[in-house]
Amino acid sequence: MSEWKTAITDDKDGGGRIRGYKIEELIGGRSFAETAWLLLRGELPEKNQAALFDAMLVAVADHGIAVPSATAARIVASGGNSVNAAVSAGVLAAGDFHGGAIEGCMRMLAAAAQAPGDAKTVATEVVEQTEAAGIRILGYGHKIFEIDPRTTRLFALARELGINGKHMAIAEEVARALSARKGRPLPLNVDGAIAALLLETGFPPETGKAVFLIGRIAGICAHVVEERSREKPFRRLGEDEYRYDGPPPRDLPSK
Incomplete structure (x- = not known):
């Protein structure tokens, strides 16, 4: 070897x-x-970088039972599998639309930061170009929040710590331009916020998913431990939680 x-x-x-x-x-x-x-x-890291990085990990530690990583982990645990198997299922459920948006947003912001012009001009161009190409901008929008409180706190902390650069400015301006163009709130969510902050502190885009997983695995582990310790085994959907929409009953034709 x-x-x-x-x-x-x-x-x-x-x-x-x-x-x-x-x-x-x-x-x-x-x-x-x-x-x-x-x-x-x-x-x-420097002291201010360490404080901000710690805050990022806290921000993604958990987001409830309904997200894919927690649901997948708990279902696998409910089948009688080991902690490591259930946690692995939760990790595998993190994809481009769950945690993986950080890397995609980092790549967008890194490219945008190289473009000439102020943050507002660059952000407008990003929104126009991606919409024309039919590309979804990762790191924006949320099913619950019109303004993501985690983003608000992380950016406030970053500025308190003296970290406030072009990536953050572009990220905020993209949210404004995107919301104006769509006619509804599309906030910079926690994935997008972390994408900007990782770039401000020197992380390359390929570390985006890794940082999310470092923080989220604590929450996944907690869900697995709770599922195994207090829930009945073998979760299954109730009959009111799903419906069949295939062909109606029919007889098998003779050969």
Whole structure:
């Protein structure tokens, strides 16, 4: 087998080192959020970056039982499967429309930030071009919120911490332009907000889904533990929760 290489963790040096730092020194010396940043980025974050990254992870920790990751995890747990199997199902349920919007929005904002013009001009062009191409802009709109309170808090915290750049400005202007064009509120949701903030703190787009999963897996685990500890096994839909819409009863024709 060919040689495997990693620049993340050296397990051959006593207790091990993450990106060169002794694990026993990181224990109690840095938070989980800072260590996750270190694992992904290779360097420790500045204090303001660490505080904002921790807030991002909190923002995506859970969003109730009705979202795909929680529902999938609980259904698999209800079938009598192990914790790791149920949690894996929840992770697999996170896709382009559930958590994965962060990466897509990051790519859009990163490209937009390279365009000439102020944030409002660039945002208007983004909305016009994507609509003409029939492309959905990820990171905007919400089934419940007209203004996503998580976005409001994250952006306020970022500015308190001195983080307030072009990606944030474009993200906000896209929400305004998109809402005006559609004639209804299409807010910057938590995925879009995190996309902008990850770019402001130097993360590449390919880390978007990973950051979502680092935060959300805590919530998925909680749903699995709760399902296994207090719910009856074998969940199934009630008869009032589904309907058949196929062919009516019919006789099988003779051969």
